[in-house]
Amino acid sequence: MKILVINPGSTSTKLAVFVEEASVFSQTIHHSPEDLAPFPCVLDQLPYRLDLVKKALAQAGCRLEELDAISARGGFTKPVEAGTYRIDQTVAHAMAHAYREHAANLGSLLAWELARPADIPAFFVDPVSVDELSDVARITGLMGGERISFFHALNHRGMARRAAAQLGKTYENCNLVVCHLGGGVTSAAHQKGRAIEIVNIFDEGCFSMDRAGGLPVHQVVELCFSGKAKAQVLHQLETNSGIVSYLGVRDFRQVEILAFDQNDSQARLIFEALAYQLSRDIGSLAAVLKFQVDAIVLTGGMAHSQRLVSAVERYVGSLAPVLVFPGESEMLSLAQGALRVLRGEEPAKTF
Numbered sequence: 001m002k003i004l005v006i007n008p009g010s011t012s013t014k015l016a017v018f019v020e021e022a023s024v025f026s027q028t029i030h031h032s033p034e035d036l037a038p039f040p041c042v043l044d045q046l047p048y049r050l051d052l053v054k055k056a057l058a059q060a061g062c063r064l065e066e067l068d069a070i071s072a073r074g075g076f077t078k079p080v081e082a083g084t085y086r087i088d089q090t091v092a093h094a095m096a097h098a099y100r101e102h103a104a105n106l107g108s109l110l111a112w113e114l115a116r117p118a119d120i121p122a123f124f125v126d127p128v129s130v131d132e133l134s135d136v137a138r139i140t141g142l143m144g145g146e147r148i149s150f151f152h153a154l155n156h157r158g159m160a161r162r163a164a165a166q167l168g169k170t171y172e173n174c175n176l177v178v179c180h181l182g183g184g185v186t187s188a189a190h191q192k193g194r195a196i197e198i199v200n201i202f203d204e205g206c207f208s209m210d211r212a213g214g215l216p217v218h219q220v221v222e223l224c225f226s227g228k229a230k231a232q233v234l235h236q237l238e239t240n241s242g243i244v245s246y247l248g249v250r251d252f253r254q255v256e257i258l259a260f261d262q263n264d265s266q267a268r269l270i271f272e273a274l275a276y277q278l279s280r281d282i283g284s285l286a287a288v289l290k291f292q293v294d295a296i297v298l299t300g301g302m303a304h305s306q307r308l309v310s311a312v313e314r315y316v317g318s319l320a321p322v323l324v325f326p327g328e329s330e331m332l333s334l335a336q337g338a339l340r341v342l343r344g345e346e347p348a349k350t351f
Contacts, residue, residue, distance in 0.1 A: 001342050004062070004114070005334045006053065006072040008106040011036075013049050017062055018335040025060050026331070029053070042101050049106060050113055064118035071338035073330065074127025075105030077351070079149060082130045082157060082195065084337040086348040087112050087122040094351065104128070123348065125337030126153040128201075132194045137288075151186035151198045152300075158333030159299040160190050163323045167294055174294045177285045177320070179278060181302035182328070184208050187278070189285040197288040199281050202238065206277035209250050212241035213277065246270050252302045260307070275308060279315030286319050293320040300328060 007014040011032075017025040029052050031045075039045045057064070072087070076098045085091065092112045098105045108124045115122035130153035138146040156178045157171070163178075164171040172193035179187040185208040188198040199205035207213035215237075224233055244250050247258060247267055258267035286293050296316060302308055303326040313322050341348045 001068045001339055002066060003335045003338050004057075004064075004067050004070045005331050006070065006107055006110050006114075007330055007334065008049065008073065008103045008110065010103045013053060013106075013110075014331060015053060015056055016331045016335070017060075017067075018332070018339075020339065021332065021336060023331070023335075025062065027056050027060070029056060042103055042105065043096060043109075045103075046106055046109055046113075050110055053110060053114070064114060064120065067118065067120050068342060069120055069338045070111040070115045070122040071334040072107035072111035072122065072124050073104050073154065073334065074124035074129075075107060076100040076102055077127050077129045079129050079131035080127065080351070081132060081349070082126050082153060083346065083349045084123050084125045084341050085351050087115070087124055088351070091124070091351045121348075123338045123341065125334050126157050128153060130195065132196060133198070134196060137197050148200060148203075149195075149198050150200050150202055151188055151195070152180040152182070152184070152201070153195065154330050154333050155180050155299060155328045156186070156188055156190070156195065158329045158336070159297055159325050161336075162325060162329070163295050163297045166323060169294070175289045175292050176295055176297055177282050177289070177293055178297040178299065179282065180328075181278070181298060181300035181308075182208070183301075184211050185213070185278065185300075185302075187281045187285055189288045191289055197285055199285070205281045206274065207242040209252060210239050210242050210244045212237045212245075243270055243274070252305060252308075256305060256307060271308070272311070275311035275315065279312050282312070282316045283319070286316075291319065296320050296322045297325065298322060299325045301326070303327070 001020055003018045005016045013029040015027045016023050075095050087108050091108050095105045095108045111122040128150050131149035133149050140147055160176050160178050161171045163176055164174045176190040178190055184201045185206045186199055186201045188195040204214045243255060247270060249255060255267055255271055258264040259271045282296055298309060303324055309324055340346045
């Protein structure tokens with residue numbers, strides 16, 4: 001089986017071709033601020049990115065007619081169960097009118113535009129809006145306001161499957177606590193193949209490089225009534241909070257240099273607070289699993305830090321083995337999602 005994978009980000013479009021689970025071609029098309037400046041909104045970038053993708057594939061000698069499928073990153077869809085979804089006109093319309101603007105929304109649109117002329121199936125896999133929460137997990141403490149599921153579902157589930165294989169089990173027979181440590185930090189309790197509890201990337205839990213995580217309610221109220229517009233408050237919480245608000249850096253490697261090479265006491269405190277808050281999230285998720293946890297999985301860019309891994313292990317290592325898979329495997333996970341459908345291992349879901 002030959003699969004084209006498309007993963008659009010805010011400043012890049014990643015492409016890869018997989019033959020079964022082996023990558024035979026990969027390329028990252030970078031988009032500078034100057035390249036994107038003519039487009040008022042992300043959706044306007046579709047023709048521009050589509051043209052670049054076609055050119056890159058042509059230069060690589062990749063003919064769409066030779067593909068068995070295209071698999072793309074899912075965007076901000078309505079809440080859905082995890083799995084692989086067939087992209088059709090309904091999906092394309094939903095992504096063109098997504099309620100939150102994000103480059104990920106372009107994934108399904110790019111796949112749809114490429115797949116239709118070639119008459120091949122297109123899929124999206126495990127979008128950020130995967131929602132498998134139980135009713136009890138949705139309660140917030142304020143009538144009329146429910147918790148919403150948003151997390152790095154694609155990398156979570158990909159790494160969870162990898163962890164299960166390392167344990168000699170299947171994902172559907174494991175209880176795991178998975179933590180994605182990237183620009184945003186999300187953690188989730190995976191019970192027998194379902195993420196039954198998550199730490200929402202926008203609202204809850206541990207802070208990250210530039211996101212605030214969970215904040216005291218009264219402080220948030222004060223911020224909202226400090227004279228700032230709603231857009232300014234959201235921008236501050238989602239892109240100018242977390243570590244950057246304390247230390248002015250957006251690269252975790254710089255945090256370690258400050259904390260350990262330059263003995264900066266503030267940086268050391270923030271580093272320790274990150275490990276503390278992350279461990280607190282892991283502990284609460286383990287409780288949801290009734291402390292029957294096969295493994296704790298650390299993944300994402302910050303999982304490259306042995307210091308951070310060791311700090312977290314000191315807190316939670318007695319709960320379960322800690323498995324570390326640094327970085328992410330989104331491209332492979334997208335290919336594997338399509339392959340499971342093409343092989344008949346699971347049905348394609350309808351949006």
